[in-house]
Structures are given as structure tokens and as C-alpha cells.
Amino acid sequence: MASWLKSARIYAHPRVLGIAFLGFSAGLPFLLVFSTLSAWLTDYGISRSTIGFFSWIGITYSIKVFWAPVVDRLRLPVLGRWLGQRRSWMLLAQLGIAAGLLGMAYTDPAADLTAVALFGLLVAFASATQDITIDAYRIEAVEEERQAAMAASYIFGYRLALLVAGAGALYIAEFASWQIAYICMALAVIVGVVTTLTIAEPEKNLAIATAALEERVLAFSMSRAHWPDSLRRVGEWFLRAVVCPFIDFFERNGWFAFLLLGVIGLYRISDITMGVMAIPFYLDLGFSKSEIASIVKVFGFGMTLVGAAVGGMVVVRFGLERILLVGAILVALTNLLFAVMASFPADEFLLMLVISADNFSGGLANVVFIAFLSSLTNRAYTATQYALFSSLMTLPGKFIGGYAGVMVDAFGYSSFFTYAAALGIPAIVLIMVLTKLARPAAITLAPSGADALREDRRS
Numbered sequence: 104m105a106s107w108l109k110s111a112r113i114y115a116h117p118r119v120l121g122i123a124f125l126g127f128s129a130g131l132p133f134l135l136v137f138s139t140l141s142a143w144l145t146d147y148g149i150s151r152s153t154i155g156f157f158s159w160i161g162i163t164y165s166i167k168v169f170w171a172p173v174v175d176r177l178r179l180p181v182l183g184r185w186l187g188q189r190r191s192w193m194l195l196a197q198l199g200i201a202a203g204l205l206g207m208a209y210t211d212p213a214a215d216l217t218a219v220a221l222f223g224l225l226v227a228f229a230s231a232t233q234d235i236t237i238d239a240y241r242i243e244a245v246e247e248e249r250q251a252a253m254a255a256s257y258i259f260g261y262r263l264a265l266l267v268a269g270a271g272a273l274y275i276a277e278f279a280s281w282q283i284a285y286i287c288m289a290l291a292v293i294v295g296v297v298t299t300l301t302i303a304e305p306e307k308n309l310a311i312a313t314a315a316l317e318e319r320v321l322a323f324s325m326s327r328a329h330w331p332d333s334l335r336r337v338g339e340w341f342l343r344a345v346v347c348p349f350i351d352f353f354e355r356n357g358w359f360a361f362l363l364l365g366v367i368g369l370y371r372i373s374d375i376t377m378g379v380m381a382i383p384f385y386l387d388l389g390f391s392k393s394e395i396a397s398i399v400k401v402f403g404f405g406m407t408l409v410g411a412a413v414g415g416m417v418v419v420r421f422g423l424e425r426i427l428l429v430g431a432i433l434v435a436l437t438n439l440l441f442a443v444m445a446s447f448p449a450d451e452f453l454l455m456l457v458i459s460a461d462n463f464s465g466g467l468a469n470v471v472f473i474a475f476l477s478s479l480t481n482r483a484y485t486a487t488q489y490a491l492f493s494s495l496m497t498l499p500g501k502f503i504g505g506y507a508g509v510m511v512d513a514f515g516y517s518s519f520f521t522y523a524a525a526l527g528i529p530a531i532v533l534i535m536v537l538t539k540l541a542r543p544a545a546i547t548l549a550p551s552g553a554d555a556l557r558e559d560r561r562s
Contacts, residue, residue: 118244118253119252119253119256120256121298121302122240122241122244122253122256122257122260123256123257123259123260123263124260124294124295124298125193125237125240125241125257125260125295125298125299125302126237126256126257126258126259126260126261126262126263126264127260127261127263127264127267127294127295127298128193128197128233128237128260128264128292128294128295128298128299129230129233129234129237129257129260129261129264129295130260130261130262130263130264130265130268131200131264131267131268131288131291131292131294131295132200132203132204132226132227132229132230132233132268133230133264133265133268134265134268134269134272135204135207135226135268135272135285135288136160136161136223136226136227136230137158137161137378137379138269138378138379138381138382139268139269139272139273139382140157140219140223141154141157141158141379141382141383142273142276142382142383142386142392142395143212143276143281144157144212145382145383145386146276146281147212147213148213149212149216150508151380151383151508151511151512152508152509152512153216153508154383154508155379155380155504155505155506155507155508155509155511156505156508157220157223158379158501158504158505158507159501159502159505160220160223160224160227161227161497161501161504162498162501162502163224163227163228163230163231164227164230164231164234164493164494164497164501165494165495165496165497165498165501165502166494166498167231167232167234167235167490167493167494168487168490168491168494168495170232170235171235171486171487171489171490171491172344172345172348172486172487173344174192174232174235174236174239174486174490175235175239175344175348175484175485175486175487176340176343176344177344178191179191179192179195182194182195186299186300186304187304188304189236189239189240189243189304189305190236190299190300190302190304192232192233192235192236193233193236193237193240193295193299194296194299194300195232196229196230196232196233196236197229197233197292197295197296197299198229198296199225199226199228199229199232200226200229200230200233200289200292200295201289201292202225202229203222203223203224203225203226203229204222204226204285204286204288204289204292205285205286205289206218206222206225207219207222207223207226207285208281208282208283208284208285208286208289209282210222233295234490234493235486235489235490236486237257238485238486238489238490238493239485239486239489240302240305241253241254241257241477242477242480242482242485242489243305243306243482243485244305252415252419253477254414254415254469254470254471254473254474254477255411255412255414255415255470257473258407258411258466258469258470258473259408259411259412262404262407262408262411262466263404264291265400265404266400266401266404267288267291268288268291269396269399269400270395270396270397270399270400270401270404271284271287271288271396271400272284272285272287272288273392273393273395273396273400274392274393274396275287276392277391277392277393277396316347316350316351316354344487345487347484348481348484348487348488348491349491351481351483351484351488352479352481352488352491355481356479359540362533362536362537362540363479363537364495365533366530366533366534366537367476367492367495367496368495368496368498368499369499369529369530369533370427370431370468370472370496370530370534371434371468371472371496371497371500372499372500372503372526372527372530373434373435373438373500373523373524373526373527373530374434374438374465374468374500374523374527375497375500375501375504376500376503376504376507376523376526377438377441377507377519377520377523377524378504379504379505379507379508380507380508380511380516380519381399381441382395382399383508383511384441384445384511384516385399385454387516388444388445388448388449389448389449390449390451390454394451394454398451398454398455398458399454399458402455402458402459403458403459403461403462404462406458406459406462406463406466407462407463407465407466408466409463409466410462410463410464410465410466410467410468410470411466411467411469411470412466413463413466413467414426414430414466414467414468414469414470414471415470417467418470418471418474423471423474423475423478424534424537424538425538426467426471427471427472427475427534427538428531428534428535428538429467429471430464430467430468430469430471430472431468431527431530431531431534432527432531433460433463433464433467433468434464434465434468434527435524435525435526435527435528435530435531436464436524437457437460437461437464437465438461438520438523438524438527439520439521439524440456440457440460440461441457441461441516441520441523442516442517442518442520442521442524443457444457445515445516445517445520446517472496476489476492476493476496477489479492480492503526507519510522
């Protein structure tokens with residue numbers, strides 16, 4: 104019992120507590136361009152196939168790696184001097200999210216569906232940019248033994264935001280209107296703005312091994328280029344910001360990097376694909392928006408927090424690899440419960456059972472997976488490398504999820520959820536291979552700061 108209490112005390116660290124507010128800021132926009140938007144479009148009679156294609160807006164989150172080097176290394180002219188590298192980009196992104204949500208609020212989907220899509224794209228782009236900066240801050244703010252707790256605290260705030268953007272928006276839409284719901288969500292962005300203005304900019308140190316890598320790459324590349332000074336400076340920036348993060352990852356992990364990338368790309372494909380049709384499924388089954396808000400969002404929120412808290416503690420006690428496998432198995436199995444529920448009429452008790460299992464497993468799996476991704480990141484390139492990992496994490500599921508509505512129309516919900524569960528099998532197999540072959544250096548934090556002065560993991 105004492106060891107469990109010791110594990111739980113890690114959540115009392117100030118920065119572990121503070122990341123919850125940034126988690127809220129990160130989670131708020133997500134459902135507003137995903138399942139809450141699906142509910143809004145369903146209410147307006149938009150076809151399920153069209154709603155499925157709307158999920159492609161979320162691909163923006165999966166391609167953020169393309170502009171992550173800019174966020175990682177480019178200092179904003181005015182905000183950068185005032186707030187620092189991380190916080191300035193956070194604030195700019197939050198202002199973009201608020202503007203996009205207000206644009207959606209004042210657009211009628213029945214009259215101008217294209218405008219809804221464009222404003223949704225603005226929200227997704229700004230939100231993905233915010234994610235880049237928050238992920239970098241989360242990794243840079245504390246040492247490696249607190250990363251799982253940081254992930255759990257982040258998920259607490261993130262899920263609280265999902266509750267607001269999910270259940271809160273549904274309640275407001277039920278008793279007021281969708282316009283009022285999205286205006287309220289735009290106002291909630293102030294939580295992130297206040298947090299950004301009050302937290303301290305994290306320290307960022309370039310490890311000796313990383314600095315040596317950059318000098319090697321520059322010496323090899325620039326010695327062969329006879330460019331004017333202006334182009335030479337651009338070339339050096341590009342090599343440091345874009346090329347070196349990728350060279351660093353493959354140099355540290357060798358061929359093992361491909362196995363790691365395979366796990367990253369497949370781990371969440373099952374639940375992301377399933378999630379596109381979750382809200383339409385509840386509505387088509389006969390549940391009201393208020394029932395969905397109460398059970399799926401409010402009650403489900405509590406179960407997610409339990410799963411996240413347990414995930415943070417079991418990683419401390421049992422290690423990352425084993426719990427990573429447990430999370431993948433649980434997520435795939437709980438998707439099968441939705442296939443079972445599709446065979447019965449709407450029943451609140453059955454819905455509570457399914458949501459309990461699904462959200463607990465999702466909370467646990469997300470914590471361990473975020474800690475896993477963080478462990479692979481060199482803190483000299485936190486924004487770029489983590490954006491690569493998180494982009495790869497969501498891209499397959501987002502792409503396949505675009506066809507979710509087509510599959511439901513063709514084969515029904517039960518077959519669709521069974522298919523979504525089967526998508527989790529490759530990830531389970533790869534994690535078993537990863538656990539069997541893993542080298543200690545591959546699943547621990549990359550060298551950074553003072554730790555890098557004592558150890559070069561490439562040796």
C-alpha cells in the first residue's frame with residue numbers, strides 16, 4: 104500500500120498539476136471538429152457519408168509534422184520576445200482556435216456547408232499548432248520519471264475539455280442552439296490563454312551529442328554548397344530544424360526505428376476509426392442528446408480519469424512495455440462491445456457498461472502511449488520529433504475513418520465495430536515483437552540537458 108501511495112504522490116508536483124490546464128486547452132477544439140460536429144451535422148440532416156468525409160478535417164492533426172520545425176525553431180517577432188518560443192506559439196494558436204469557432208457558430212450548415220468545413224479547418228490547423236507547442240512544453244518541463252504523471256495530468260485536463268466540448272456543447276444545443284454552443288466554446292478558449300500567460304517558459308539545453316550531430320550534418324552539407332550568405336543561413340536553419348531531428352532519431356535507434364514507427368502508426372488506429380461513427384451510432388440507436396451527454400460524456404469522463412490515473416501509476420510500478428501491450432489489447436476488445444450493443448435496442452444500463460470499459464481502457468492506453476512517445480523524443484527536437492510521432496499516430500485512423508460512414512451504410516454498425524476492433528490486431532503483434540527485442544535505450548528518454556553530459560546513448 105505504501106508503494107502505491109508513493110507512486111500517487113508524483114501527481115502533487117506543481118508542473119504535473121499545471122499541465123492539466125494546458126491539456127484542457129488542447130482538448131477543447133478536438134470534438135468541435137470531430138464528434139460534436141458530427142452531431143451538429145446529423146441534426147441538420149447531413150448524410151452519414153458526408154459526415155464521415157468531414158472527419159478528414161482531422162487529418163490536419165496528422166500532418167502537423169510539416170510545420171512543426173517552424174514552430175520548434177522560428178521565433179515570432181513580437182510575441183517571441185515577450186513570451187518566449189513555446190508560449191508565443193501557444194497564444195497565437197489559441198487566438199486562431201477562437202476565431203475559427205466563432206466563424207463556425209455564425210455559419211448555417213444547411214446553407215453553406217463549405218464555409219463550415221473551412222472554419223473547421225482553421226480550428227484544426229490552429230489546434231494542431233497548439234498541440235505541437237504543448238507537447239514540447241510537456242516533455243521539456245520535467246525530468247523523465249515524471250513523464251507518465253505529466254501524461255496522466257495532461258489527459259485529465261484534455262478529457263475535462265472533451266466533457267465541456269462534448270456533453271457541454273450537447274446540453275447547450277439541446278436547450279438553446281448550436282450557435283450558442285459554439286460561441287460558448289469559443290469563450291472557453293480563455294482558459295488556455297490565461298494559462299499561457301502565467302506559466303514559465305521551460306529551459307531548453309542542447310545536448311553535447313546533439314550539437315555534435317548538427318555540426319557534422321552542417322559540415323557535410325554546407326561544405327559542398329557555394330551559396331550566397333543569405334541562402335546559406337536559410338540552408339543552415341533548414342538542416343538544423345528539419346533534417347537533424349530525423350537523422351537523430353534514426354541514428355539513435357538504427358533499424359529498430361522502423362519497428363517503433365510501425366507501433367506508433369498502428370497503436371490508435373482502432374479507436375480513432377471507431378470514434379468517427381460513435382455519436383451518430385448513439386443517435387441512430389435512439390438515445391437523446393441529453394442521454395449521450397450524461398452517460399457518454401459525463402459518466403465516461405469519470406471512467407477515463409480512473410483509467411488515466413491507474414495508467415500513470417502502473418507505468419511507474421510495472422514499466423512501459425508491458426502496460427503498452429495491455430492498453431492495446433483492451434482498446435481492441437472494448438470496440439467489440441459496441442458491436443454487441445448494436446444488436447440491442449437503446450438501453451441506458453448497457454450503454455453505461457460499454458462506456459465504462461471503453462473509457463477506462465482508453466484512458467489507460469492514452470497515458471502509457473503518450474509516455475511511450477515522449478520517451479522516444481530528444482529534447483533538443485521535442486516539437487518536431489513528437490509532431491512526427493503524433494502525426495503518424497493519427498494519420499492511418501483518420502484516413503480510414505473518412506470511409507466509416509460508407510461502411511456503416513453498406514454493412515451496418517455491428518460489422519463496422521467488429522472491423523474497427525480487428526484493426527487493433529497488428530499493433531498488438533508489433534508491441535509483442537517490440538517487447539521481445541527492445542533495447543533499453545530505445546524506450547527511455549533521449550539524451551538532453553545535464554543527462555546528456557554523462558551519457559551518449561548512441562554508443
